[in-house]
Amino acid sequence: MSEHMKKPPIDLFRVTCPAEKTHDIKEYLARQGCIVDDDSCDATAILPPLTPWTVLSGARYRESLTQKQLSDLTGISRRHLSEMEQGKRPIGHGHAELLGKVLNVEPRRFLSH
Numbered sequence: 001m002s003e004h005m006k007k008p009p010i011d012l013f014r015v016t017c018p019a020e021k022t023h024d025i026k027e028y029l030a031r032q033g034c035i036v037d038d039d040s041c042d043a044t045a046i047l048p049p050l051t052p053w054t055v056l057s058g059a060r061y062r063e064s065l066t067q068k069q070l071s072d073l074t075g076i077s078r079r080h081l082s083e084m085e086q087g088k089r090p091i092g093h094g095h096a097e098l099l100g101k102v103l104n105v106e107p108r109r110f111l112s113h
Contacts, residue, residue, distance in 0.1 A: 052110045053087040059103040060085075074098040 017025055026036045060070055067085075071078040076095055083089035091099070091110040100107030 051087065052091050052112055053085050055105065055109045056081075056091065056099065056103075057085040059099075059105045063103055065103075070099075070102065073102045 015025070029036050060067070065073070067078045067081045070076070071081055074081075074095075076098065080089060080095075084091050084095070090112060093107075093111065096107040096110035099105065099110055
């Protein structure tokens with residue numbers, strides 16, 4: 001029977017950094033024994049647009065809150081929160097203030113530009 005051979009762990013991850021630092025960071029990683037993939041793209045090609053509803057859902061996720069928990073903390077109905085996160089309902093100034101306080105986000109980030 002053959003013996004199971006352990007392979008060294010390999011982590012794959014994506015790094016986003018300022019364009020002017022990219023060259024230095026790639027060189028550093030290569031010196032550390034990393035394989036650096038030179039296929040790069042503009043961040044706007046892979047990141048969704050930053051809209052009030054993506055800020056809301058992202059902040060709620062970051063704080064590890066369900067819509068129900070956020071509803072209990074803000075007094076905004078779970079249905080309205082769901083519609084806000086889907087972009088079906090605008091986030092008004094009053095709700096932006098409540099959400100900003102609970103989610104530790106500048107309230108203006110929840111308002112349409």
